[in-house]
Amino acid sequence: MKPITILIADDETEIAELIAMHLEKEGYHTIIAADGSAAIQAVQSQPVDLAILDVMMPKLDGLEVTRQIREKYRMPIIFLSAKASDLDKITGLVIGADDYMTKPFNPMELVARVKAQLRRFIVLNPSPADSPSMLQIRGLTIDPEKRTVTIYDQTIDLTPKEFDILHLLAGHPNKVFSAENIFMQIWGESYYDSGNTVMVHIRTLRKKLGEDPKKFIKTVWGVGYTFND
Incomplete structure (x- = not known):
């Protein structure tokens, strides 16, 4: 059985690598993208089961990446952002994200949310x-x-x-x-x-x-x- 693949799109390399380390400990395969354009290319070039997107990224921000992903794909999307207002959260969720976490964040909480979204996605998308x-x-x-x-x-x-x-x-x-x-x-x-x-x-x-x-x-x-x- 192929491992679950998770895309991490964040221009802060240390944060992306920290997330990848915690997810890989749980057995997930990770892909890191440093900007929004690279994130779109990753989704188009290989199967991605869940995406973790920073909102503020070079080339394409997380909102635009989500819009483009939602034109063709249904995988869960989690926003990870320093923007913490209720309006920012609601905007992200309405555009198509499934969850929204603010920075700074607890990596273990993020892992738990990843598991919850994947579990939900499987239940709501039966064979x-x-x-x-x-x-x-x-x-x-x-x-x-x-x-x-x-x-x-x-x-x-x-x-x-x-x-x-x-x-x-x-x-x-x-x-x-x-x-x-x-x-x-x-x-x-x-x-x-x-x-x-x-x-x-x-x-x-x-x-x-x-x-x-x-x-x-x-x-x-x-x-x-x-x-x-």
């Missing part, structure tokens, strides 16, 4: 034999195997987190999920005042779903969100 069936609701089609969403045959471009939220809600119609519950199930970690993160993802998801998105996702004030069947 074809185990794949759940397609969901079809009032012109909306959700294909969990291909991870695609269409409305009346028009493809809707969703980030991985937006897809996961929609699939979670649509898979349990009329069940109300709190922001805390959504965050814990989709992000796979403890809730830490991340209601804004969930709210931003719901807002952008509704916008992408079209003219009358609330016909699909309804807000239950003071409780959470539900999907109308």
Whole structure:
């Protein structure tokens, strides 16, 4: 069985090598890229199972690298950045990152988050034999195997987190999920005042779903969100 390959993109060589050392102790294969352009080349030239990206990098920053990766690939992405504001974190998550850690950081915590993201990715991306069936609701089609969403045959471009939220809600119609519950199930970690993160993802998801998105996702004030069947 081939080892899991993790891309580490950071222009600070010491940090990249420190991360690589800790991941390799856990049996992972690592690739180091010193800038955003090299990170894109690494992803395009070989299979990468997870990417750890610095936000501020030469040539292409982590946000642009994520945008380009998300055009073709679904692997988990973890941002590692000195930018620690809530707005920076929400921006990174909305663009397509799966997790966001701030510098300085604990390498063992990063390893734990890598393991959590890989575990989650495997669970949410089953083999074809185990794949759940397609969901079809009032012109909306959700294909969990291909991870695609269409409305009346028009493809809707969703980030991985937006897809996961929609699939979670649509898979349990009329069940109300709190922001805390959504965050814990989709992000796979403890809730830490991340209601804004969930709210931003719901807002952008509704916008992408079209003219009358609330016909699909309804807000239950003071409780959470539900999907109308």
